[in-house]
Amino acid sequence: MSLGANRHLIGRPMANADFATPALLIDLDSFQANIATMADLTRRRGVDLRPHGKAHKSGRIGRMLIDAGAVGVCCATVREAEVMADAGLDGVLVTTPVVAPGMIARLVHAREKAGSLALVVDNAVEVECLAAMARPDRPIDVLVDVDMGLGRTGITTPEEAVALAERISAAPALRYRGVQAYYGHLQHVPALGDRHAKVAEQWRHLAGILDALAAAGLPAEIVSGGGTGTHHLDLAHGPFTELQPGSYLFMDKQYGAVEMAPGGSPFRTALSVAARVVSVAQPDRVIVDAGSKALSTDAGPALIASGASPDAVYQFMGDEHGAVRLAAGSARPRLGDLITFTAPHCDPTVNLFDQFHIVQDGRLVDIWPIEARGH
Template sequence: MTEVGLAKEQLDTPVLWVDLNILERNIALLVEHFRRAGVNWRPHVKGVKVPELAHMLVDAGAIGVTCAKLGEAEVMAAAGITDILVANQVVGPRKIERLVRLARTADIKVAVDNAENVNALSQAATEQQVEIGVLVDVDTGMNRTGVQPGPAVVELARQVHAASGLRFLGLMAWEGHTLVHKETDVKHGAIVRAVELLTKMAADCEAAGLPVTIVSGGGSGTYKVTPFLPNMTEIQAGGAIFSDVAYSGWGVETTPCLFVRSIVTSRPAPDRMVFDAGYKALPAWIAQPKPIGIDHIVKYSTSAEHGVITLSEPNLQIKVGDVFDFVVGYTDSTLFLHNQLYGIRNDVVENVWTVSARGMLT
């Protein structure tokens, strides 16, 4: 039986849902934001995972999507998304075989930071007579993946450019380390310094005669700054379409529109209430979810199947059976836990989407 057309109040809990009116406004705001900056938008879907939403983003103006894992890219390609960047290293024979197969049906691009990996990609692509787009991953301060800025970036780019079966496209980086800064001026300066490392490497590649068509980076936590810096060509911000408690704390100014609806299952004390959404449905690992309509909260804590709100003063009005919507703490650690995402407009279910890319860890 379809749940489309049901009132929100009729849904069983816990349930993940998105306010479609707000989502559409957020997408329109981001499209216009990146248009004014003069950059392409390639939203990251690691926290979206729903192909129908990816199509919504492309229809609104995104040039394609960014994926964290090859498995996500396979799901998106199977659903008809054709311009895909895997902003990660694809390593090992089985993954490279899958990547080569995917290159037959999609314009697929990958990140590299290792010469041996470049050789393996080249050999597989050449044997299967496909071409794979490649971006050299640059470490601009995140201290995760990437080549350290300097001659090694140009050398790896030169190797990619010369490799059969590969198409050197440019560079990418993620300045996520700058999100720790709360002061606007300090954060802005940190973003500028990180992005300048990336664009300087792009200029060095061009000076070496290498064609740089893509300089990719930026995320939702830096979307107000990075797009407007010189020589960036595309931005990977994706989570800002939903926003949440964490993104709001990182300065994202779109409106939170992703919620988990949960019912009060126990009132063991006047200053404590228990919900049916534990960390399997509504985790608090990155940021505390925010319930709408409950005041004087000291903390929200979770076990596997229970969410517990502790209050600073007694509340005798909220009863067992009352239902509340929580703004999710962090989309990336919440959405993938759910099988379905409900699209709701004016409190009525309009869509029930399968979270098709959840569990795509390889």
């Protein structure tokens, strides 16, 4: 893939008039620290780590995570799974049910390239389609998807879990491995105590399903779930054999508002969006070249990271533009200045770009393609 318009600036300072914006930035030191921190936290608890690729959509980053000790990579889309398999990564887990035969065929093909590939299911139709397409000499691992209160996908009763596990186990080309139990709706509960109470309720629900599977002779070898916002609770008290967080790599405005763990978050904000001031015609604001096509819109406005007063406020002004509203008496950015923003929500912000611009000590040191956009 192309390295984009800034490829000739690698090795030069970020404060460069030729730097094309908007651009997605990774602070390399913070990013590497986040990788090491989560790897260490899970290792010390004896829990496997399978980070979620929906956060980064990058085969290169997937490889870095596995090299740091991860057992594999989670994927939310068929395209993500294909990219990770093409990168030669092992332990690919597709975390959403896939029912279209053509998309299942693509996953079966990806299995030819990956050391192992697993899917989650919550219905017999998907199991039957997988069983018909997969090869016994290249079996596909399958987890029963359990609804953990999100109300999105996943079975809801022990009886459903046992029936699906039995159906998977009867298929020669499939290997029943356990369950996925993800509670995305609890990742951003602000207070740690409130979040603990809510996840504990779901753990009790999951325990009934795990007990039923074990009683049926189908114990769950893998219990995959958890996330960035619940990682502290998941590791200290949870039922998981592996965690699948993703946003910890980058962090964002949403996670900055969460009481992540006692004493604060162990992770640094590593992701930002650089934009340039393109108009100073309005007296109370400056206009930058980053709008809804450069910053996610599902979590309110972005935060000012650098280049403008901390009390300045970002406002979406359309697809290509945003306003930085300035408080009375605050320093006014000049035409052409760079302003960086903390993303409201990191995952969908990454999905808006084709490259990561890697920054260290104020210099652009590399550019990494984002290959796994699309479906």
